[in-house]
Amino acid sequence: MSGAEILQCLRDRFGPALLETHQDRGDTTAVVERRELLDVLRFCRDEPTLGFDMLMDLTAADYLKYPGREDGPRFEVVYLLYSLPHNHRVRLKTRVDEDDAVVASAVELWPIANWLEREVWDMFGVRFAGHPDLRRLLMYEEFVGHPLRKDYPIDRRQPLIGPPA
Amino acid sequence: MGVGSFFTSKLDEAIGWARKYSIFQYPFVTACCGMEYMATACSHYDVDRFGAGLPRFSPRQADVLFVVGTISHKMAPVLKRIYDQMTEPKWVVAFGVCTCTGGFYDNYATVQGIDTIIPVDVYIPGCPPRPESVLDGLMKLQDKIAAQTQRF
Numbered sequence: 477m478s479g480a481e482i483l484q485c486l487r488d489r490f491g492p493a494l495l496e497t498h499q500d501r502g503d504t505t506a507v508v509e510r511r512e513l514l515d516v517l518r519f520c521r522d523e524p525t526l527g528f529d530m531l532m533d534l535t536a537a538d539y540l541k542y543p544g545r546e547d548g549p550r551f552e553v554v555y556l557l558y559s560l561p562h563n564h565r566v567r568l569k570t571r572v573d574e575d576d577a578v579v580a581s582a583v584e585l586w587p588i589a590n591w592l593e594r595e596v597w598d599m600f601g602v603r604f605a606g607h608p609d610l611r612r613l614l615m616y617e618e619f620v621g622h623p624l625r626k627d628y629p630i631d632r633r634q635p636l637i638g639p640p641a
Numbered sequence: 642m643g644v645g646s647f648f649t650s651k652l653d654e655a656i657g658w659a660r661k662y663s664i665f666q667y668p669f670v671t672a673c674c675g676m677e678y679m680a681t682a683c684s685h686y687d688v689d690r691f692g693a694g695l696p697r698f699s700p701r702q703a704d705v706l707f708v709v710g711t712i713s714h715k716m717a718p719v720l721k722r723i724y725d726q727m728t729e730p731k732w733v734v735a736f737g738v739c740t741c742t743g744g745f746y747d748n749y750a751t752v753q754g755i756d757t758i759i760p761v762d763v764y765i766p767g768c769p770p771r772p773e774s775v776l777d778g779l780m781k782l783q784d785k786i787a788a789q790t791q792r793f
């Protein structure tokens with residue numbers, strides 16, 4: 477399936493929940509309404525013509541100081557999907573604000589989302605509703621803040637942790 | 642100088658001489674500096690000439706801790722525990738700028754110098770240090786071992 481066909485398939489099914497779509501040099505992207513995100517992801521996985529059986533990556537981006545996006549929703553959570561049977565890809569995004577940074581968890585769809593969502597929580601402070609075990613993945617528990625946020629001071633020193641007694 | 646002090650000072654020297662030529666290192670290798678550490682250990686630079694040719698991979702058998710490579714905050718408790726497990730007498734070498742000061746990793750994840758966690762005897766800067774600098778640092782450590790008051 478070509479990128480245009482994938483987008484058309486999603487548009488036919490979800491219509492206005494697709495806020496924005498674009499294609500650039502073989503990359504197919506759709507920005508999805510947060511409320512519909514889980515449904516879109518499930519449709520992508522279960523619809524036989526799409527067949528996105530693999531969640532390649534789940535990450536986020538902070539648009540705090542991005543030109544033109546200063547007052548828009550701060551974070552974008554990005555899902556990179558791949559279909560083994562069809563050998564095609566799609567990138568889905570959803571936008572969340574800082575004071576309401578919660579996205580539905582995709583763990584029930586792809587178990588790999590468990591660690592990826594923990595990483596996004598750790599680095600960006602975006603929470604995932606329904607995640608079975610939302611702890612920090614890379615940093616330690618005593619760590620304060622979320623280091624990949626654009627307003628995290630680059631030279632902030634964190635408390636050192638000692639060996640467990 | 643009385644007979645007693647003559648005896649202990651000469652004994653100190655003898656033990657220092659023995660200790661500086663029988664360095665059993667514990668290589669705590671976490672990053673790219675490890676390649677340079679290996680180059681130093683291999684035949685071309687031959688660290689065995691200085692009596693430091695036998696790395697022990699148990700801290701309980703080692704007396705010089707070589708911290709080779711970037712130490713992250715999450716690794717810091719491990720390094721501290723390794724140091725605590727070594728028996729006296731023990732020395733620590735900070736190998737490479739990351740262990741000396743954090744190097745260019747001035748960020749949220751990296752310990753800004755291992756001397757914030759454990760005492761360090763010799764700092765070998767460089768990114769990574771050439772084997773010549775490593776051997777120079779090792780010789781400085783030997784001088785320090787030989788010159789210090791030996792406890793036993």
